[in-house]
Amino acid sequence: MNLDTLLAKRIRSLRKNRGYALETLAELSGVSRSMISLIERAETSATATVLGKLADALGVSLASLFSEDTAASPPSPLATAEQQPLWQDPASGYLRRQLSPAGYGSPLELAEVTFPPGQTVTFDNAMRTIVSHQQIWMLAGEMDISIDGQAWHLQPGDCLAMTLGQQIIFHNPTASSARYLIALTATPSSTGRQ
DSSP states (O other), X not given: OOHHHHHHHHHHHXXXXXXOOHHHHHHHHSOOHHHHHHHHTTSSOOOHHHHHHHHHHHTSOTGGGGSOOOTTSOOOSOOOGGGSOEEEOTTTOOEEXXXXXXXXXXXXXEEEEEEOTTOEEEEEOSSOSEEEEEEEEXXXXXXXXXXXXXXXXXXXXXXXXXXXXXXXXXXXXXXXOEEEEEEEEEEEOTTSOO
């Protein structure tokens, strides 16, 4: 199964499990009904920004959108390299590899990102339904990361711990690709939607 098909099934399943009509998810996420419909039919590749909005409206972490529904079979504690989903953002070209085993139930999720030179991705959330704690460990290259207006410049070996805010901007200011590891945990917000 390709990743667009996996994302389509996962988003549709989460939406239906919450009892949301397409219009409801559109209203909660700020993503148009027609775009959600195209994504759920795997007729378009959603950008990282759109996936972030949908994840927030569905009350899940962005990383969980890349996990298969494992209700049919027990989850394995091992995710071999060939089992790890690799997704490319169609807008910026950044590559995200979901490292953690799908559905295993660990409170910690790991992902590896390769971020192209000169690219920027902005995640805006009007209302976070989950509290996401992340740490980013730079493996290669450099990144500028800004959260709610506070900015940091990361170089190889640097590690930035953060609680995601209303806006986060990832920018590679160099002429070379950057590579980093993301470790994250997510818990429901006490002020988020039910």
